[in-house]
Amino acid sequence: xxxxxxxxSSLVGASQLSEQPKIACPTAxxxxxxxxxxIQQLPESIEVADNDCPxxxxxxxxxxxxxxxxxAWEVWNGLLDTELQKSPEELVNLVKRxxxxxxxxxxxxxxxxxxxxxxGALLEGKIERLMQAIDSV
Numbered sequence: 001x002x003x004x005x006x007x008x009s010s011l012v013g014a015s016q017l018s019e020q021p022k023i024a025c026p027t028a029x030x031x032x033x034x035x036x037x038x039i040q041q042l043p044e045s046i047e048v049a050d051n052d053c054p055x056x057x058x059x060x061x062x063x064x065x066x067x068x069x070x071x072a073w074e075v076w077n078g079l080l081d082t083e084l085q086k087s088p089e090e091l092v093n094l095v096k097r098x099x100x101x102x103x104x105x106x107x108x109x110x111x112x113x114x115x116x117x118x119x120g121a122l123l124e125g126k127i128e129r130l131m132q133a134i135d136s137v
Contacts, residue, residue, distance in 0.1 A: 027120025028113040031127045032106070038134050039102045042095070046137060049101030054083050056100035062111045072116035076108065084126050091133035102130065 023029040049056060058079075066072040083094070084105075096102065109127065112118040 023110070023113045024117055025113060025119045028118065028123055029120070031120050031123055032110055032113060035106055035109070035127045035131060038131055039097075039106055042097050042102070042134065046095060046097050048098040049096035049104075051100065053094070053096055053100050055094055055096070055102065055104045058083075058104035058108045059100045062108060062115075066116065072112055073118055073122060076112060077122075080105070080108070080126060084129060088129075088132060088136065091129060092136050094130070095133050095137045102134075105130065 023032065066075050084091070086094075094102070099107075105126075109118075109123050113120070113123065
């Protein structure tokens with residue numbers, strides 16, 4: 001059985017429902033589907049992120065965030081690394097529900113994979129680290 005694309009409406013926040021291209025890279029699709037499922041399975045006991053969450057600045061729309069001639073990965077990778085290149089103990093503190101928590105990172109990575117064809121190989125380390133943090137809560 002092949003990997004199926006989850007409906008965009010189930011994968012992205014309401015602010016991201018403009019017509020999104022599909023994810024062409026099978027590895028990116030698989031990783032993002034796994035990450036989305038893990039986020040959806042977070043227990044209610046996990047705090048909902050607010051504006052003070054370090055991941056909150058990844059929430060919202062990404063339209064216009066990458067200018068003409070800019071490399072989308074170069075625009076976003078450093079900002080992601082600033083928040084995600086932390087010790088496993090520190091990453092656990094980022095495991096929060098809601099649009100300003102892990103969903104903000106999911107939406108950004110989905111945007112990069114679908115709108116800018118960022119391959120799964122570039123997303124894998126970030127997603128795997130966050131899923132390990134989810135496992136630790």
